[in-house]
Amino acid sequence: MKYGVLGTGDVARTIASKLIELGHEVMMGSRSESNPSAVLWAEQNGEQALYGTFADTAKFSERIFCCVHGIHALEALRMAGEENLAGKILIDQSILI
Ligand SMILES: NC(=O)c1ccc[n+]([C@@H]2O[C@H](COP(=O)([O-])OP(=O)(O)OC[C@H]3O[C@@H](n4cnc5c(N)ncnc54)[C@H](OP(=O)(O)O)[C@@H]3O)[C@@H](O)[C@H]2O)c1
Numbered sequence: 001m002k003y004g005v006l007g008t009g010d011v012a013r014t015i016a017s018k019l020i021e022l023g024h025e026v027m028m029g030s031r032s033e034s035n036p037s038a039v040l041w042a043e044q045n046g047e048q049a050l051y052g053t054f055a056d057t058a059k060f061s062e063r064i065f066c067c068v069h070g071i072h073a074l075e076a077l078r079m080a081g082e083e084n085l086a087g088k089i090l091i092d093q094s095i096l097i
Helices: 010-021 036-044 054-060 070-080
Strands: 002-006 025-030 049-053 063-066 089-092
Touching (some): 002 054, 025 054, 036 049
């Protein structure tokens, strides 16, 4: 399955790496096309590990984990794009602190 992970922090990298280990394709998204943490994570996790913007990631994915701080979650989802999120399962890991 194609998974998207919005965010590049510890939570995002942990979930994304586990999904790769389970055999899924995973794109890690951030505000920029080539966030250094996402690039490094992709280099360390093989061909199934991809990176891009929040919008690239939402468009690519069938299921999506939101792994940014709660205070940034709505902004990240807005940048992901309503049309790219429509009809997909979204798992929100955010804590609003
Ligand atoms: N559910 C659980 O069990 C659990 C456990 C621990 C933590 N959490 C929660 O998981 C979330 C992630 O934690 P973390 O420490 O891994 O996160 P983090 O490192 O702080 O997250 C960094 C990500 O937030 C994005 N970001 C920063 N400012 C933004 C903005 N203004 N708009 C949109 N995106 C922005 C960054 O994007 P750029 O890369 O573009 O800078 C980066 O990808 C938090 O809400 C935390 O409380 C949940």
